[in-house]
Amino acid sequence: MRKNIRQEYNEEDSETGNNEGFDDSQDAVSVKRTIVVPGEVIISGEDYLPGEGARRSGENVIASRFGLSEVAGRAVKVIPLFGAYVPRRGNVVIGRVSDITFYGWMINIDSASSGFLPIEESPRFISKEEMDQYLAIGEVVAAKIWSIKTKGIDLSLKGKGLGKLEGGFVFKVIPARVPRIIGKEGSMVNLIKEKTGCNITIGQNGWIWIKGPDMDSEIKARKAIEHVADQVMVEGLTDKMESWFQENK
Amino acid sequence: MAFKRVDGRKFNELRPITAKVGVIPNADGSAIFAFGDNIAIAAVYGPRQLHPQHMQDPKKAYLRVNYDLLSFSVSDRKRPGPNRRAQEISKATEWALSPVIDLSLFPGNVIDVQIYILQADAGTRTAGINAASMALAHAGIPMRDLICSVAAGKQDKELILDLSKEEEDFEEGEGATDFAMAKVANSDEFTLLQLDGKIPPERVKEVLSLVADSAKEIYEAQKKALKEVVTHGNGSN
Numbered sequence: 001m002r003k004n005i006r007q008e009y010n011e012e013d014s015e016t017g018n019n020e021g022f023d024d025s026q027d028a029v030s031v032k033r034t035i036v037v038p039g040e041v042i043i044s045g046e047d048y049l050p051g052e053g054a055r056r057s058g059e060n061v062i063a064s065r066f067g068l069s070e071v072a073g074r075a076v077k078v079i080p081l082f083g084a085y086v087p088r089r090g091n092v093v094i095g096r097v098s099d100i101t102f103y104g105w106m107i108n109i110d111s112a113s114s115g116f117l118p119i120e121e122s123p124r125f126i127s128k129e130e131m132d133q134y135l136a137i138g139e140v141v142a143a144k145i146w147s148i149k150t151k152g153i154d155l156s157l158k159g160k161g162l163g164k165l166e167g168g169f170v171f172k173v174i175p176a177r178v179p180r181i182i183g184k185e186g187s188m189v190n191l192i193k194e195k196t197g198c199n200i201t202i203g204q205n206g207w208i209w210i211k212g213p214d215m216d217s218e219i220k221a222r223k224a225i226e227h228v229a230d231q232v233m234v235e236g237l238t239d240k241m242e243s244w245f246q247e248n249k
Numbered sequence: 250m251a252f253k254r255v256d257g258r259k260f261n262e263l264r265p266i267t268a269k270v271g272v273i274p275n276a277d278g279s280a281i282f283a284f285g286d287n288i289a290i291a292a293v294y295g296p297r298q299l300h301p302q303h304m305q306d307p308k309k310a311y312l313r314v315n316y317d318l319l320s321f322s323v324s325d326r327k328r329p330g331p332n333r334r335a336q337e338i339s340k341a342t343e344w345a346l347s348p349v350i351d352l353s354l355f356p357g358n359v360i361d362v363q364i365y366i367l368q369a370d371a372g373t374r375t376a377g378i379n380a381a382s383m384a385l386a387h388a389g390i391p392m393r394d395l396i397c398s399v400a401a402g403k404q405d406k407e408l409i410l411d412l413s414k415e416e417e418d419f420e421e422g423e424g425a426t427d428f429a430m431a432k433v434a435n436s437d438e439f440t441l442l443q444l445d446g447k448i449p450p451e452r453v454k455e456v457l458s459l460v461a462d463s464a465k466e467i468y469e470a471q472k473k474a475l476k477e478v479v480t481h482g483n484g485s486n
Contacts, residue, residue, distance in 0.1 A: 035476045038349070038386050039394030039435040053391070062435075064351070064393055066386040066475055081479060083389020084277045084295060086355070112358050113298045150307065150357055176389060232479060 036063035053078030085175035094203030168211025175206035268474035278388025282380035291380035299359035310355035345441035397464035398431035
């Protein structure tokens, strides 16, 4: 039952707008991408509107982070390519249970502060005695960020595709590349799922869980994802992945 | 000019620069930067939660720099661990880098910068700052600009740039002056001025313009290294 639910997660995730950043979208307006370093002039002109990672200084729009600059029509932004995960409310993340307290579970989500999953936020009632039967230390879980406070991050398991991840394996990619792996409305991850027959859950923190019918397809899915994460400069990668799967049978 | 430097460089010539980004797989950002035989490696971790908690600033992130010479980096083995000199340079580096970093985006967190000198040959703090600046950019930290750093100096009465150890130890005439500086790449701001020795006040302007010129060379090297890590694909991890 849960398997079906989980497969829907990525579609749902992209609908809820978690997939900001870069994907393979090629809109009607011409999009130009170049690598920029902090302080570099992206484009000159009074007309352009600096967005995320960009700022205006007189005539010029200047990059304020290292990444890919994108000029789409009048909008200018810099898409990050590297860096640690910065949590945001509503993100789905994958984490590992690091401790069980009286009120819930501590989850290591590989970010600035660790996550806390309160016992009430599990989808069904769990008594304090059976907490470690439901989620034991070291087990992997997909959870949604419910709130971010200075004290820490609160997680929830209430939602589609969330819950304990059993079997399979987890690996890491650079968190900034996650939107690329998901693709426009989940197109990329759906393609990989389709070609390999694996169940894939992607956390915005860069942790990816794969479970497939056999080891070979799991490894193939992982290779495909790492290939996508590596090819940051290629446009229209979803189409090119078709031929990648042809070559890497 | 009749004046000749020990290694035959021109007075405003830097030692050959090598720069590479993405050298430490486990760090969020990393870089290596060398002026000739003077090699620094930098790693950036974070933003991550700051411990001990009483050091947390609810308004902005804390930039924590740790600079140190590795024990094999100098000809007489250095006793491992931080000393007074390392502490001072850590702090100076922190002040040199923080003006360009947007720390207000990560309140309560820390950005850890580790700088280690693999091989020392005068001007280690400048190489360290250059490496750290690249590593910070590589870690995706929002920055206003990159920082370029180089030491100027004086050998007797001659102004020179990027002193080697031999030049730093020069003792004849007025002796040697070591003037470490860091500059914001695309603006006229200086973020570090550390003078060791003596220099007439009227010549400081001259030194600043010399450094501003060679900072461009360093900036180009940093830019090239950062762009290469994307195009040459440095693995997804």
